[in-house]
Amino acid sequence: MNTARISLAGDRSELVGVLRDVTERRHRKRELQRQNERLDEFASILAHELRNPLGIAQMYLGMARAGDGAAFEQVEDAHSRIEEMINTLLDLARKGETVGDVEPLSLADVVERAWLAVDTSGATLSRDGVDRSVRADADRLLEVFENLFRNAVEHGTDGQAAANANSSLTIRVGTTAAGFFVEDDGTGIPAGQRKTIFDRGYSAADDGVGIGLTIVKRIVEAHGWSVAVTESEAGGARFEVTGVTFQSSSVE
Structure with a gap:
């Protein structure tokens, strides 16, 4: 705020101030x-x-x-x-960290599109309770599943799932009361790496771009949700997205 004193007629004066909203x-x-x-x-x-x-x-x-x-x-x-x-x-x-138009989406349709867009040879998709709808940016939610599927295929077959030539990595997508998850029966993520796995540049592979999970985290948070990684029942990796509000009925 800037102020100045202005002299008026006689001995009178007034203090005038200019308030600027910054x-x-x-x-x-x-x-x-x-x-x-x-x-x-x-x-x-x-x-x-x-x-x-x-x-x-x-x-x-x-x-x-x-x-x-x-x-x-x-x-x-x-x-x-x-x-x-x-x-x-x-x-x-x-x-960046923004989302576009948010609309009701069939979670099952987004999962199917993401699965077809990624090279998932040698992996099997299992769906559980994804016949629900969620309000999200269609393109950005698609990126989330593409990156999670790609991460599972690239890093989940380094151990027991790839040890047997007749064994196939199984990637399971499902919903919970608070959101959805993507998990696999691969080698999993060591507990000591789970806090840093979403950091920029992280990659378990020597030739990995190291940014796919960073993209997942930013898109999820841009929707107002949260993402965390834990261990699946089969010992693989499990990515849980919470804070999601589902629609009352599925999208046709």
Whole structure:
């Protein structure tokens, strides 16, 4: 607030003040700070994640120059991996922590679409009580299930599920009173890693982008929900999303 004294006729004077609402300006400043922090985060992730495939490409390029023709395929794979990383990070940067139009959705339909969109070869889907509807952003909820399915297939078959050639990883999707879950009968996630598994850059695989579960967490929280990881009854990983309000009836 700025004030000034104004002299009037005679010996009279008045104090005049100008009140300026800076709430909006402060809000913009905080938002700009958050955007800058997010850009720093993406730059850090990109620099960290690209080093491995770039190193692989350089190594095999040297081998190719030395006469190993098969090395060209490895270089191509590394470049494809880099492109995947860039697309994933750009997608997260553009959408951030926001959701678009929220509408009633058939949970069963979203699960089916996500399953068909991911390479789930060698895995079996089991559904339990997903014939319910939930209010959510369709595209972003689809991303949640795609990333959870992809994570289960990529990391859930490292041990007992893959030990037997006749054994298949089973991924189960179901609902609870508070939300829904995705679990598997794979190797599970060690208790010591469960607090950091949603952190940016985390990956149990050497060639993982390390951001799929970060995307899951941000989308879930943007809907006002919460996500946590625990152990399934079969000893695998179980991701639970809570705080979800279901519709009174399923969507046709």
